[in-house]
Amino acid sequence: MDGEAFKKAVDNLYEEKGIDKEIIYSAMELALTSAYKKNYHSLSNVRVDINKETGDIKIFSFKTVVYDKEWEKEKGKVETEIITDEEGNEEEVPKEYVYDDRIHITLKDAQKIVPNIKIGETIEKEVTPKDFGRVAAATAKQVVIQKIREAEREIINNEFEDKKDEMLVGTVAMEDVRNYYIDLGRTQGILPKSEIIPGETIKMGSSIKVYVSKVENNSKGPLILLSRSHYGFVKRLFELEIPEINEGIILIYSVARDAGNRTKIAVYSENPNVDPVGACIGERGSRINRIIDELNGEKIDIVPYDNDDARFIENALSPAKNLHIFVTDEKKKHALVVVDNDNLSLAIGKKGLNVRLAARLTHYTLDIKTYAEAEEMGISISE
Numbered sequence: 001m002d003g004e005a006f007k008k009a010v011d012n013l014y015e016e017k018g019i020d021k022e023i024i025y026s027a028m029e030l031a032l033t034s035a036y037k038k039n040y041h042s043l044s045n046v047r048v049d050i051n052k053e054t055g056d057i058k059i060f061s062f063k064t065v066v067y068d069k070e071w072e073k074e075k076g077k078v079e080t081e082i083i084t085d086e087e088g089n090e091e092e093v094p095k096e097y098v099y100d101d102r103i104h105i106t107l108k109d110a111q112k113i114v115p116n117i118k119i120g121e122t123i124e125k126e127v128t129p130k131d132f133g134r135v136a137a138a139t140a141k142q143v144v145i146q147k148i149r150e151a152e153r154e155i156i157n158n159e160f161e162d163k164k165d166e167m168l169v170g171t172v173a174m175e176d177v178r179n180y181y182i183d184l185g186r187t188q189g190i191l192p193k194s195e196i197i198p199g200e201t202i203k204m205g206s207s208i209k210v211y212v213s214k215v216e217n218n219s220k221g222p223l224i225l226l227s228r229s230h231y232g233f234v235k236r237l238f239e240l241e242i243p244e245i246n247e248g249i250i251l252i253y254s255v256a257r258d259a260g261n262r263t264k265i266a267v268y269s270e271n272p273n274v275d276p277v278g279a280c281i282g283e284r285g286s287r288i289n290r291i292i293d294e295l296n297g298e299k300i301d302i303v304p305y306d307n308d309d310a311r312f313i314e315n316a317l318s319p320a321k322n323l324h325i326f327v328t329d330e331k332k333k334h335a336l337v338v339v340d341n342d343n344l345s346l347a348i349g350k351k352g353l354n355v356r357l358a359a360r361l362t363h364y365t366l367d368i369k370t371y372a373e374a375e376e377m378g379i380s381i382s383e
Contacts, residue, residue: 006140007055013144017151025050027143032057035139040129045103047124057136062124065117066099068106153221156186160222164215167236168226172206182210182226189224196228198260200296209294211236229259234300237291238265242280250276253305256360260298264316264357268305277302303361313337313366316358320347324374324381333364338374338381 013019029048036046036059047060084090110117117123129135170182170189180191180202191210196202210226211233217223227233235255244250245267253266267276280302281288292300301319306312310325313335317323324338337355339347347368348355359366371381 004055006057006136007052009140009144010055013147017148019147019151021052024143024147025052027147028140031139031143032059032136035135036129036132039135045122046127057128057132058126059128059132060124061127062122063103063105063110065107065110065119065121065123066104067119068108152186157217157222159186160184160212160215160224161217163212163224165232166212167209167233167240168212169207169209170226172202172204172208175202175204182208184224187221187224189226191226191228195226195230197296197298198229200228209233209237229257231255231257231263234263234265234291234295237294238267238280241287241290242282244269244274244276244279249274250279254361254363256357258353258357260296262299262301262353262357263295264301264303264361266303266305266312266316266361277304301357309335309362309364313358313362313364316361317347317354317366320354323347326379327364333362335364335366336374336379337366337368338371338379339368340371344368344370 010021010024013024014021028050032048033046036048045062045064047062049058049060050056051058082090105123107117107119110123113123168184168189170184172180173183173188174181178193180193180196182189182191189210189212191208195213202208208228210228211230212224213227213230213232214225215222216225232255234257235252238252239245242250245252249271250267250269253268255263255265257263265280267280269276269279279287288300288302292298303312303315303318306315309327309330313325313327314323317337320339320343322340322343326336326338328334328336337347346354349357355366355368369377374381
């Protein structure tokens with residue numbers, strides 16, 4: 001492999017992808033060591049040296065200097081080591097090792113080459129094969145591809161790691177039995193079919209708003225799970241469509257949602273001159289209608305938040321009216337709601353949906369009773 005070409009490739013990776021040169025050189029050295037042993041059936045210790053100025057690659061075989069046991073006996077000296085038994089007692093014993101001439105060289109032989117060499121040091125010689133450039137080129141290509149993938153994966157991870165709970169706009173790219181795959185630019189997100197709005201139709205190639213419910217980084221890049229049925233999706237839509245929310249003039253207290261059926265959202269403003277509910281609805285319903293269209297016709301109740309828990313619960317149970325709220329346990333968040341017969345079904349809602357959403361919105365357990373049931377409990381309500 002031409003050293004200058006390799007060096008130029010490393011420089012280009014640094015400039016275009018921002019990959020540290022030292023990372024590339026280290027990866028190349030490891031990969032070339034493995035490639036040399038594999039292609040040339042080497043069982044010896046080898047070291048790869050890459051000249052970072054020229055890009056030239058050389059292979060060196062090295063051996064560790066050890067004592068020759070027979071020579072030790074002749075000289076009347078034996079290398080020892082300290083071992084510790086199970087009780088913590090130390091003992092000096094003759095040092096044992098298995099001599100392997102592929103990775104070892106005796107001190108006696110090593111000193112014939114390097115007179116002052118010592119035990120534990122290494123002695124090496126160049127063993128670069130004449131045709132190693134072919135192996136080096138193939139190895140370099142693999143390393144470069146791997147490092148590019150790793151760098152791009154890191155860029156994508158960094159871009160999406162803080163996108164959880166955010167709303168993104170993507171393109172519907174693919175579909176299988178369970179999921180839609182949404183093109184988000186650098187990567188794809190997964191929109192499970194269980195997370196779309198019931199009844200909506202999603203077309204291939206169409207632009208779609210999605211809520212990021214989960215981001216997980218793994219070896220293949222980020223796993224981005226998306227949703228359109230999550231209550232957070234409605235919250236982000238309100239932030240997008242209502243400028244006063246985006247600017248912080250109107251605040252969202254809570255959201256409760258049964259996707260495809262109904263959402264309740266509690267809003268308020270610290271500015272007494274601002275009507276938070278009216279601002280969210282917009283002139284002739286222009287703002288809220290855009291949100292309803294995005295939610296495939298899902299009904300939305302915009303509820304004014306109130307610091308008084310009883311009033312807030314009453315607001316949350318809309319469209320039911322003539323309610324009597326008794327906060328029975330403020331700490332445990334429990335309330336009794338007494339309602340007349342005309343408003344009972346409205347307060348509970350179809351299959352209990354209205355009271356269920358109101359409970360989620362207010363964070364209260366709501367116990368709904370009729371006037372007659374309240375009287376049986378000793379509570380007298382004047383109609």
